[in-house]
Amino acid sequence: MxxxxxxxxxxxxGHLVLYPSGMAAExxxxxxxxxxxxxxxxxxxxxxxxxxxxxxNRSVFVLLRRSLSRHGWRHLESLNYSPLTCDIRTAAxxxxxxxxxxxxxxxxxxxxxxxxxLGGLIARYYVQCLGGDARVRTLVTLGTPHTGTRSAQLISAxxxxxxxxxxxxxxxELRRPxxxxxxxxxxxxxxxxxxxxxxxxxxxxxPDLTVQNVRVSGIGHLALxxxxxxxxxIRQALTVEKAEGQEGADARGAFSVA
Numbered sequence: 001m002x003x004x005x006x007x008x009x010x011x012x013x014g015h016l017v018l019y020p021s022g023m024a025a026e027x028x029x030x031x032x033x034x035x036x037x038x039x040x041x042x043x044x045x046x047x048x049x050x051x052x053x054x055x056x057n058r059s060v061f062v063l064l065r066r067s068l069s070r071h072g073w074r075h076l077e078s079l080n081y082s083p084l085t086c087d088i089r090t091a092a093x094x095x096x097x098x099x100x101x102x103x104x105x106x107x108x109x110x111x112x113x114x115x116x117x118l119g120g121l122i123a124r125y126y127v128q129c130l131g132g133d134a135r136v137r138t139l140v141t142l143g144t145p146h147t148g149t150r151s152a153q154l155i156s157a158x159x160x161x162x163x164x165x166x167x168x169x170x171x172x173e174l175r176r177p178x179x180x181x182x183x184x185x186x187x188x189x190x191x192x193x194x195x196x197x198x199x200x201x202x203x204x205x206x207p208d209l210t211v212q213n214v215r216v217s218g219i220g221h222l223a224l225x226x227x228x229x230x231x232x233x234i235r236q237a238l239t240v241e242k243a244e245g246q247e248g249a250d251a252r253g254a255f256s257v258a
Contacts, residue, residue, distance in 0.1 A: 046110045046137055047075035047102050048238065051095065053117030053143075054161065055083045060116060060225050067231040073238075075106055081122070086159040088118075088170050092126040099126075099135050110137040112238050116225045117195070118164060120144030124185075128209075129173060133182040140186045140237050142224040143193050146204050147171060150197040166201075178208040185211045186237040188230060195221040212237070 048068060050061040058078035065076050079098055085091050099111055113136050115123040120141030126132035127139055145152065148166030156162045163170040189202030196202045203213045214237075219227050 044108075045073055045075070045238070046108045046112055047077055047106050048073055049095075049099065049102065049111050049113045049123075050076065050078045051113060051115040051119030051123055052078075052080070053115075053119050054164075056116070061114075063226045063228075064114070064231050064234065067228070068235065068238075071235055075102075075108070077102055077111075088122055088125050088160060088163050089129075091122045091160075092130055092132075095122060095126045096130055096132055096135075099132065103135060110135055112136070112138045112140070114140045114142070114225075114234060115144060116142045117144055117221070118160070120187075121146070121164065121170070124174060124204075125170065127183045128178050128181060136183045138184045138186060138238055138240075140188070140234055141202070141204070142188045142230070143190060143196060143202050143221045144187065145196060145201050146174065146187065147201045149195060149201050151195050175206070178206065181209055183210075184240075185209055186214065187211065188214045188216055188224060188233065190216040190219055190221070190224060192217070192219060193221045193224075 050058065050064065052058060052060050057080050061078050065078065068076055077098075079095065081091050081094060099113075102111060103109060113123045113127075115121070120139075121144050123132075123136070123139050124141065124144070124146070127136050145164045148168060148171045149164060150166060152161050152164040156165060162168060165171075185204050187202060187204045189196065189199060191199055193199050193202060204211045205213075214233060216224070216230060216233075219230070224230055
């Protein structure tokens, strides 16, 4: 626990240095008129959309982006949403518009999404409740409070934080049946994540979803998007195709980074 806490503090210090660089939206130069579109999913990996957590920004994914880029991913998109956003549904609708724009710009019919903490919950709402499963092939969540975290009750004055509490309207919506959901879910949860109370809230347990829950040992909440071992697990998750007949399955995995 002490090592994980020290690592989280080191990650926080480094992230505070990088934070200003991630406040502005990522620059994307539109292709010139008449230019051919990029290769579609049949010939290249789909774009990866990275979605940060509460009061954070795209700078949290600097190391993960570098890892994915070095291993052959070419279409990486880091999205910012305002810390003033007060509703997960609104943020999910905005994510949906971004995904449509990315698909139109790249020529891909699908994307993969990696969401840290609240970002994972926003992405899951888009997939499960707004028809995003037609666009999202794989959703990877990192320390996301899928069934609500009791730690959110300590700062529940903010409306979007209240939606991360156990029993919130959003959490209850995500419990509803989701027959035929086409997205594959991979949820990384850490046994030393002090912001997820209980830690198992970062698992996805839903009978209609194809889920792989991956238990991580030895790191805390802030280290999940930056640790090289987790990055390796994310790369593996994004290269696995969903097998036929796995709806509702829970393929468990675990690794230690202690």
